[in-house]
Amino acid sequence: MTDAAELRRRTQEFLAANPPASTDRAGFLKARFDAGLAWVHYPEGLGGLGAARALQAVVDAELEAAGAPDNDPRRIGIGLGMAAPTILAFGTDEQKRRFLRPLWIGEEAWCQLFSEPGAGSDLAALGTRAVREGDTWVVDGQKVWTSGAHAARWAILIARTDPDVPKHRGVTYFVCDMTDPGVEVRPLRQITGEAEFNEVFLTGVRIPDAHRLGEVGDGWKVAQTTLMNERVSIGGARIPREGGLIGPVAATWRERPELRTHDLHQRLLKLWVEAEVARLTGERLRQQLVAGQPGPEGSGLKLGFARLNQEISGLEVELLGEEGLLYEDWTMRRPEKVDFAGRDAGYRYLRAKGNSIEGGTSEVLLNIVAERVLGLPSEPRTDKDVAWKDLAR
Secondary structure, eight states: OOOHHHHHHHHHHHHHHSOTTTSOHHHHHHHHHHTTOSSTTSOBTTTBOSOOGGGHHHHHHHHHHTTOOOOOTTTTHHIIIIIHHHHHHHOOHHHHHHHHHHHHHTSSOEEEEOOBTTBSSSGGGOOOEEEEETTEEEEEEEEESOTTGGGOSEEEEEEESOTTSBTTSSEEEEEEETTSTTEEEEEEOOTTSOOOEEEEEEEEEEEEGGGEESSTTBHHHHHHHHHHHHHHHHHOOOOOTTOTTHHHHHHHHHHOGGGOOHHHHHHHHHHHHHHHHHHHHHHHHHHHGGGSSOOTHHHHHHHHHHHHHHHHHHHHHHHHGGGGGOOSOOOOOOOSSOOSTTSOHHHHHHHGGGGGTTTSOHHHHHHHIIIIISOOOOOOOSSTTSBGGGSOO
């Protein structure tokens, strides 16, 4: 049984054998994964030690104190927060060995091919088709709002493999190589001026059956694992007090007394308390994850995260007055990660608008909380027993 003391000892021994100051970053990360200190709750041989998830904090604290490099989690967040737990839950032993190490190290970035122009909030209505030809699946369709597709090597993909059954069935989950012929990525320029989002066209893309996750037709079940983990990873990231968007506003308040008004003070106090409640709620949810996979509670956390970010960023713009109307740069760029902390108030205000859309719209999350957390009656559905091919589109 691995406990905190044992993990601390292991981490210190690892640091002694791999000093961060004299070990190159890539070599350090590979050694950390192989030592089981990447994500300690994963099985041995897959970056973990089969320990309790909560003990990861012990390892992280020792590594941070030693000045060890991290794996740039914001750049590879889709792989860490969505692809990895799904591969762990449904992948074959060969798939786990092939994908998890380069994913965690950051050698291979991932994206998510779920949403489509006609299947966003109603994701189960997706129309991208996968037709089996022997040991290969031929995929045709279009995906949209794909964060980081321009920098990704791999994608988690759901496609329809049986149009003759209701929409939540007949879906299969694949790992798609973004470098394969037939994969075309086009930028979607956002209100920030950048294009971290993309639309992806799939034309005759051939995916080996060995890159299927889960059983044929069970893709919706597999996708639920991805989506639940996605909402926790977006809304439940571990941050210190005054981390996130509340930090810059609080700093400006302390440093710029000439900007203060009574009304802004009251609003800042309210949002500061709500941000701290959200932070502690996220910590509690992460502790609950020790017992198993995330549940629908993550949807509530992500819902609150989106609302808070939009309210806080709006307050920051108002606090800065005329300065808040400035925007540093409208240059069309294709960034590999979202950088709230390193940008100005105008960027934070505009980019936060996407928080209530990405990772499940706030409207969808409200339904999930109502039905799966509060136990309220579900909305009437006329398509429940209708084959996907017979649905009106």
